[in-house]
Amino acid sequence: MPGPFGRTPFTQKPQFRTRVHVGNSLCQGLRFAAYPCNGTWYDAVSGVEASLTAAVAFGTSSLPTKNGWSNRGDQIAGVTSGHFKFPIGLPVDHIVGAFSVFIESSPVINASARATTGKVFATGEGVTGSGFSFGFDDVTTVNNGFAIVSNTGGAGTTISSTSNILGSNSETFIHRIAACYDGTNCRLHANGVFDKTASMTAPVTAANRRTHVHSTSNTADNSGSQVCASVILAWNRALTDEEVREITLNPWQVFAPIARKIYFQNPASCALTGTVTTATETDIVTGGKTIILTLTNDTWVASGATFDAQRQNIIDGIDSAQAEATGWDATVKATQGVAGVVRTSNTVVTITLDAQATYNITATETITATIPASALTGGSAIIATPTFDVTPVGVTGNPWNYYAQLRRMAA
Secondary structure, eight states: OEEEEEEEOOSSOOSSOOOBOTTSGGGTTEEEEEEEETTEEEETTTTEEOEESSSOOOEEOOOOOBTTBOOOGGGSEEOSSOOEEOSSOOGGGGOOSSEEEEEEEEESSOGGGOSSOEEEEEEEOTTTOOSEEEEEEOSSSOOOEEEEEESTTSSOEEEEOOTTTTOTTGGGSOEEEEEEEOSSEEEEEETTEEEEEEEOOOOOOOTTOEEEESOSOSSSOOOOOOEEEEEEEEESSOOOHHHHHHHHHOGGGGBOOEEEEEEOOOOOEEEEESGGGGOBHHHHHHOOOEEEEEEESOOBOOTTHHHHTTHHHHHHTEEESSOOTTSTTTTHHHHOOGGGEEEOSSSEEEEEOOOOTTOOOSSOEEEEEEEOGGGBTTOSOEEOBSOEEEBOOOSSSOHHHHHHHHHHHHO
16 A cells, blocks of 8 residues: 655766755755756756757766765766756856855866866856856866856956865766855865965846856857866855855755655455354354365465475364363364365365264353464465354253264264
8 A cells, every 4th residue: 555755865876856945944045056957068057958059969978986085987978079058047047145055076188288267057148257167176287176256257256276286187976065155254174174265256147147057258258278178066055165165065055855655565364254253162063164264465375285294284283272071172173184185266265074973062162273384485474353252052042952962972
């Protein structure tokens, strides 16, 4: 039966379009949350996807494990030329004061082959300068660092990380880097660890400011930044150091958890019916009463030799709560033939009781049927319900029953 809805937080890149997780405090002020999806970049905040400015393949980069972030194949995507541009102004394009930006990314090539700064993300417009950009800083030497730039093309500021903060040959590894601007100073973080802080000019807006991914510039449709990335996040506030560490450990948590149904299997059961449910002592002596065992959410083992081998175990599981010297356990359970146990269907077994001439009780017996695990495909024993009683025959009531009992005793 269907159970309650469960929600599983993302721990890796979603493989489909989703939205941001509004219930996560890290989504407060989140204005851009983009990841590669179906051959383009998709922003989960606005629900808008970018367009590729050149007819090139949306490639992937295979990078080894570094800093605890394992290589995940198609989750690290890049282009060799062209770039992605979002066609309309997004919420991130209106950030003019405090902001934070986070990326999981890597340069594809080192400085010796790179023509310019390896920007991963940029939001801006025109030569007058606006917005900000974020990417890797190893243009002239292998600095193995990164940089945040405000108002490229205008009176902006560039803040570069400490040289070699990303380690030697940074282009061969995945990195999670962040920049947090509080309106005066900007803090840089590399893989969750604080690097440095410096004053920075606030980004400004512009009418045609747009967001670019993999572009060499945040002011024009330039191509070929030669970086790969898997997620880009931007806020209109400065994250705290603790929030940077938390988002670094799992950036995917900002995306809406998967809603899924959880199904619970109803427990197996067995219903006991048949003519035995109204049996008296005389009926057991005479024989012919039936015990019908019907399963729910389980089945009997396969018919033929497999089931036949379980017939005695089924008989042995039908037990009396009493201990009469000539009662159920001493007569019926001890002598009932297996031929009377028939697998009627996958879920039904019918037991036809043999005649038991020596059966003789002085008090009512309560009989319980426990289906052995070995007789069931589910592999777990089941107690059938309900129990049934066998009532003794005495002097009271119909006198012919008394005479019948005397005849049995004489025999």
